[in-house]
Amino acid sequence: MLEGAEFYFNVDHGYLEGLVRGCKAGLLTQQDYINLVQCETLEDVKIHLQTTDYGNFLANQTNPLTVSKIDTEMRKKLCREFEYFRNHSLEPLSTFFTYMTCSYMIDNVILLMNGSLQKKSVKEILVKCHPLGRFTEMEAVNIAETPSDLFNAVLVETPLAPFFQDCMSENILDELNIELLHNKLYKSYLEAFYKFCKNHGDVTAEIMCPILEFEADRRAFIITLNSFGTELSKEDRETLYPTCGKLYPEGLCLLAQAEDFDQMRRVADHYGVYKPLFDAVGGGSGGKTLEDVFYEREVQMNVLAFNRQFHYGVFYAYTKLKEQEMRNIVWIAECISQRHRTKINSYIPIL
Amino acid sequence: MAAPDLRAEVDSLLLQLLQDLEELEAKRAALNSRVEEGWFSLSKARYAMGAKSVGPLQYASRMEPQVCVYISEAQDGLQKFWLVRPSAQTPEEVGPREAALRRRKGLTGTPEPESFPALQDPLNWFGILVPHSLRQAQASFREGLQLAADMASLQIRIDWGRSQLRGLQEKLKQLEPESA
Numbered sequence: 001m002l003e004g005a006e007f008y009f010n011v012d013h014g015y016l017e018g019l020v021r022g023c024k025a026g027l028l029t030q031q032d033y034i035n036l037v038q039c040e041t042l043e044d045v046k047i048h049l050q051t052t053d054y055g056n057f058l059a060n061q062t063n064p065l066t067v068s069k070i071d072t073e074m075r076k077k078l079c080r081e082f083e084y085f086r087n088h089s090l091e092p093l094s095t096f097f098t099y100m101t102c103s104y105m106i107d108n109v110i111l112l113m114n115g116s117l118q119k120k121s122v123k124e125i126l127v128k129c130h131p132l133g134r135f136t137e138m139e140a141v142n143i144a145e146t147p148s149d150l151f152n153a154v155l156v157e158t159p160l161a162p163f164f165q166d167c168m169s170e171n172i173l174d175e176l177n178i179e180l181l182h183n184k185l186y187k188s189y190l191e192a193f194y195k196f197c198k199n200h201g202d203v204t205a206e207i208m209c210p211i212l213e214f215e216a217d218r219r220a221f222i223i224t225l226n227s228f229g230t231e232l233s234k235e236d237r238e239t240l241y242p243t244c245g246k247l248y249p250e251g252l253c254l255l256a257q258a259e260d261f262d263q264m265r266r267v268a269d270h271y272g273v274y275k276p277l278f279d280a281v282g283g284g285s286g287g288k289t290l291e292d293v294f295y296e297r298e299v300q301m302n303v304l305a306f307n308r309q310f311h312y313g314v315f316y317a318y319t320k321l322k323e324q325e326m327r328n329i330v331w332i333a334e335c336i337s338q339r340h341r342t343k344i345n346s347y348i349p350i351l
Numbered sequence: 352m353a354a355p356d357l358r359a360e361v362d363s364l365l366l367q368l369l370q371d372l373e374e375l376e377a378k379r380a381a382l383n384s385r386v387e388e389g390w391f392s393l394s395k396a397r398y399a400m401g402a403k404s405v406g407p408l409q410y411a412s413r414m415e416p417q418v419c420v421y422i423s424e425a426q427d428g429l430q431k432f433w434l435v436r437p438s439a440q441t442p443e444e445v446g447p448r449e450a451a452l453r454r455r456k457g458l459t460g461t462p463e464p465e466s467f468p469a470l471q472d473p474l475n476w477f478g479i480l481v482p483h484s485l486r487q488a489q490a491s492f493r494e495g496l497q498l499a500a501d502m503a504s505l506q507i508r509i510d511w512g513r514s515q516l517r518g519l520q521e522k523l524k525q526l527e528p529e530s531a
Contacts, residue, residue, distance in 0.1 A: 071402045107401070111408065118411040118476065128403045179479040226480035291399045291482065330402050334394040340387060 005202045009310035012090045017309070020318050023081060024306060026053035028325055029351050036332050037344050042067070045333055067333045072128075074326045078319070079131035085315060092200065096312045098159050099193045100319060104133025105160055106189060109141055109150075110182045113173055116142035135159075146170050147181055163188035166239075176231065183223060183240040190216055194244040200312075207305050207313035214301060216245030217274070218294045224255050224264055225290060246271060292346070299324055299348050321350055354526045361519045368512040375505045378498050385495035392488035399482045409476045417473065418496060430507055432500045 009017070028036075032052055039045045042065045046058045057073050058065065086097045108129040115125040122139055129138065137154050144150035150173075151164045167184045171177045190212060197208040220241040227237050238256035241247075247255065247267075254267045268274040277293045298320065305317035328347035335344040397405045421433045474481055474489055 068402065068406065111403070114476075114478075115408055118409065120408060120411070125408060128406075128408055130403070175475045176479050182478075183480075222482075223480055226482055230479055232479060289395075289399070289483070327398055327402075331394070331398055334397070338387070338390055338394065340391050343391075 005204075005310040013093055013312075016085055016088060016093070017314060020085065020314050021306070024314075024318050024321070027321060027350055028052055028328075030349050033328065033332075033347060033349060036329070039332075039336055042070070042333060042337055045070070045329075045336065049329075067330055067337055070333055071326065071330050074329065075131055078322050078326070081322075082132055082319065093312055093315075095196070096204075096315070099189075099196060100316060101132050102159055102163070102189050102193075103186065104130040105135055105158070106133070106163075106182065106185045108133040108138060109155070109160070109185075110178060112138065112141040113144075113150075113178050114175075117173075117175070117178070145172060147173065147177075150181075160185065160189075162192060179232075180236065180240070183219075186219070187240060187242040190219070190242045191244045203308050203311035204313060207308055207311050208316065211298075211301050211305070211313065211316070213245045214273075214297065216242035217247045217251075218298075220245065220247055220252060220255055221264065221268070221274075221290065222294070224258055225261065228260060246273065292348075295324065295327075296348050299350055303350065324348055325350060354523065357519060357523050357526065361516065361523065364512060364516050364519065368509060368516060371505055371509050371512065375502060375509065378502045378505065382495050382498040382502065385491045385498065389488045389491035389495065392484045392491060395484035396477075396482055396488060399484060400477070405477060405485070410473070414473075415471075420500065429511055430504075432503045434496060434500045 032048070035048050036045060039048060046065060049058070050056055054074070054077065057077050058070065061069050061073065082097075086094065089097055111129060112122070112125050115122075122142055126138065135158050137158055140154045141150065144154055147164070147167050147169050151161070151168060155161055155164065163185050166188060167181055169177075173181070194209065194212045194216070197205050197212065199205075223237065223240050234256050238252065241252045241255070243249070243252070251267055251271065254270075255264065258264045258267060265278045268278045277297060278290075280288060280293050281290050282288050302317035302320050302324075305311075305313040328349075331347055332344055335341055393405055416437060418434050419437050421435045422430050423433060424430055474485065477485060
């Protein structure tokens with residue numbers, strides 16, 4: 001679409017790109033992590049975080065400090081930054097930001113529906129919803145009993161509406177159907193996001209498309225791994241795989257037939273990008289899990305996104321890197337609060 | 352009772368008591384490590400799934416127990432603790448079964464013919480496709496449960512053993528001055 005982005009990009013988006021690069025410089029460094037790992041209590045963690053970009057974000061928290069509170073406050077801070085970017089953005093960056101929030105919206109919808117299965121009050125769940133995925137119709141989600149209900153009554157006006165094409169059914173929403181709905185919505189969302197980036201072309205497509213391809217393949221692998229030993233049939237499993245990745249179409253067919261981890265590994269061995277990842281997975285309970293390996297790869301790709309200028313990928317990459325940082329801090333905090341320090345260094349350093 | 356017999360009995364009781372104590376300590380250490388592993392696996396699951404996906408939002412405030420404790424009395428009057436699964440309701444009890452279905456599905460439709468509400472695996476509260484760490488957590492906690500029941504039985508035995516021992520030692524003291 002807009003070839004030669006270096007001529008036009010800064011007119012509309014230069015300020016925000018500069019801002020996000022400044023924010024990226026505020027991510028925790030290796031030294032920060034070393035300091036955090038040496039903390040004895042969560043109060044120490046709070047004190048150490050005050051010296052970083054986080055500042056006094058925990059100042060208003062009542063005692064006792066819990067890991068959940070730290071996580072909630074970190075999310076709020078990320079949301080404030082994101083909303084600032086979003087409010088100052090112009091098209092097509094605004095649509096890009098909307099696409100980014102859709103994944104959090106899907107997570108919130110599923111959280112609300114699962115909560116209603118467990119007879120939780122809507123207020124209780126709304127407090128724990130991801131702030132980036134907030135939308136006005138959220139409170140009405142729990143009244144829906146089938147996916148068609150959910151679409152027609154609640155979500156038809158939201159950005160999630162186009163992703164409901166494959167999900168419409170009259171099945172009652174129990175745990176299995178909610179899980180299927182979750183994955184199908186996410187699959188449609190990812191494919192739509194991929195198409196948007198590809199149509200935009202230019203550097204954005206060059207950076208975002210490989211990232212989204214990796215996300216699609218990662219979903220396929222993780223869904224397969226977690227489905228071993230469950231009631232999910234192979235045919236159902238295949239309908240959940242996003243098709244915008246490198247595995248499409250042969251890899252996905254093979255993956256749908258896999259019955260254990262080794263068969264999955266053999267599928268991955270056909271792809272030069274994924275073979276080294278699977279080789280890095282440690283056996284048993286000692287080494288890295290597949291999720292860890294995938295998170296590392298995601299961090300690598302996101303850090304590399306900052307090497308190019310004049311594209312929207314920096315915003316996506318910054319948000320994802322910030323999320324990894326939050327995961328790291330929560331992990332370290334949990335190890336400290338449970339006094340189980342053997343694996344405290346399993347975080348993924350970013351800078 | 353003659354003193355030597357009594358002494359032999361005291362000895363064997365003491366040995367049994369010490370053995371039980373050792374077993375209790377071993378089981379306690381195992382329980383602690385299982386519970387610790389369980390909580391740690393939950394943290395790993397939170398890392399993989401998201402911090403709010405494994406927490407108080409996912410379980411109801413009222414739960415049906417998966418495992419019940421059943422107390423039986425052995426011949427020597429000692430109580431033993433067993434872990435049992437509460438048996439599923441028989442099909443003739445239509446009333447409570449319908450109510451249970453209605454609570455779960457929220458519909459006044461016909462109850463499904465194939466299965467009555469089988470005990471739900473709590474793992475499914477977190478979704479169908481859960482990571483391996485969550486399954487590991489469940490396994491650790493289950494093992495811990497079995498250990499807890501064993502420990503309770505052992506503790507009752509130890510208490511009984513101690514009271515027996517005290518009784519026998521009293522008797523011995525009474526006999527000693529006589530034979531002295």
